[in-house]
Amino acid sequence: MPARTTTPHATPESAHATPESARFTDTELADEMFFLMARAAATGSEHANRTLGDLALKVRDYSVLALACSDEEPTQRELSEFLALDPSRIVAIVDTLEQRGTVERRTDPRDRRSKIIVATVAGRRLYADARELVVAATDRSLAGLNPDERRDLFQLMQKVAF
Amino acid sequence: MPARTTTPHATPESAHATPESARFTDTELADEMFFLMARAAATGSEHANRTLGDLALKVRDYSVLALACSDEEPTQRELSEFLALDPSRIVAIVDTLEQRGTVERRTDPRDRRSKIIVATVAGRRLYADARELVVAATDRSLAGLNPDERRDLFQLMQKVAF
DNA sequence: TATTGTTATACTCTATAACTATA
DNA sequence: TATAGTTATAGAGTATAACAATA
Numbered sequence A, B: 001m002p003a004r005t006t007t008p009h010a011t012p013e014s015a016h017a018t019p020e021s022a023r024f025t026d027t028e029l030a031d032e033m034f035f036l037m038a039r040a041a042a043t044g045s046e047h048a049n050r051t052l053g054d055l056a057l058k059v060r061d062y063s064v065l066a067l068a069c070s071d072e073e074p075t076q077r078e079l080s081e082f083l084a085l086d087p088s089r090i091v092a093i094v095d096t097l098e099q100r101g102t103v104e105r106r107t108d109p110r111d112r113r114s115k116i117i118v119a120t121v122a123g124r125r126l127y128a129d130a131r132e133l134v135v136a137a138t139d140r141s142l143a144g145l146n147p148d149e150r151r152d153l154f155q156l157m158q159k160v161a162f
Numbered sequence C: 001t002a003t004t005g006t007t008a009t010a011c012t013c014t015a016t017a018a019c020t021a022t023a
Numbered sequence D: 001t002a003t004a005g006t007t008a009t010a011g012a013g014t015a016t017a018a019c020a021a022t023a
Helices: A019-026 A033-055 A059-069 A076-082 A087-099 A121-141 A147-161 B019-026 B033-055 B059-069 B076-083 B087-099 B121-141 B147-161
Strands: A103-107 A115-119 B103-107 B115-119
Touching: A033 A059, A033 A121, A033 B033, A033 B059, A033 B121, A033 B147, A059 A076, A059 A087, A059 A103, A059 A115, A059 A121, A059 B033, A076 A087, A076 A115, A087 A103, A115 A121, A121 B033, A147 B033, A147 B147, B033 B059, B033 B121, B059 B076, B059 B087, B059 B103, B059 B115, B059 B121, B076 B087, B076 B115, B087 B103, B115 B121
Parallel strands: none
Antiparallel strands: A103 A115, B103 B115
């Protein structure tokens, strides 16, 4: 996923306001969209990271694996752009995924400088399991919203994100 | 803002998909809420960070300053909890704000271990300027949404974030 | 000459553990 | 004994520059 998480980043403890600090929810800061976004993203990534830990994955690994499982045949450069991660970061992530036997680097026949990242059979199995976990974690993160609200939020977020 | 970040995190280049990687917007990954959140938060924080740079502030500094300007008289511990940042990180942020003469540490008379962070007059002026910049940056980040959609998104995000 | 992937490196951020002063 | 703030430090993440292979 993109950087920033902010985002921005993994959260040490739950990002949900504890009773002691809940009184800050009425401040101007808590009314700013960037703050709400950062907070929601932090909680979401935290939940996803925690649940993905069962498969020894982090959200970054998961994101690369997911795109490697798509039919788009991404090069590392494209992964870097779409995930807003430095090319050197992609190298490291692909290294770990490759060492686990979940993805392969294939030289792009049309441009032999580029390497296409494709998932192996084992990688696709891992992704299927991971996606189930992530979907379940998302469900928990959005526990406060009813189905209509979730659909609305999803559509609005797609507009904002792309 | 929370760690996340997104957290999550500052983005090297624009988090918006470039034409070359736009084809990934149809993948399963791009349909996952945590990914959309992380991406939106990254772009939002990036815009906010960039514009706050004019005042030599980052979003973290801004967040602490905002709460110091509120009437809630936060202690460092409370700032740490609400912003989901480590206490040692709060120390560093308050240090820089204090050196600029924008906030003061006041020993809490009810518990002399705690320090209440309050904005100075200069701090309130800085915050007023910074808030203008942040509001304008938010406006640009949400350029793709009409007023109704912005209101809906705001309400939904508040539910998710708290 | 420019670009992809890679490596190395510096820098920032985050997490942990100790210490002090208060409680 | 426990907690708030502080400090130091190790670790993870990020950014930058250089290099080899290819275009």
